Amino acid sequence: MPKIQINSADLSDIDRPTCGICDSRMWLSRVSITAEGREWRTFECPVCELSTGAKGDGGRNDSDASTPA
Secondary structure, three states, X not given: OXXXXXXXXXXXOOOOOEOOOOOOEOEEEEEEEOOOOOEXXXXXXXXXXXXXXXXXXXXXXXXXOOOOO
């Protein structure tokens, strides 16, 4: 089982998007590494459960994605 490391200082720096359906702040639910070695973040809405993916460098992807591209 992989180890999970959380640095609370890093969590406050994450740009959390707003949900495209209900405008709630989304939660970071998963961080994955793509085949190219880049970070992929998956955000989920706590209200309507929409799932959205984004590059770890702060880039946004408008498509609904729950797995790394």
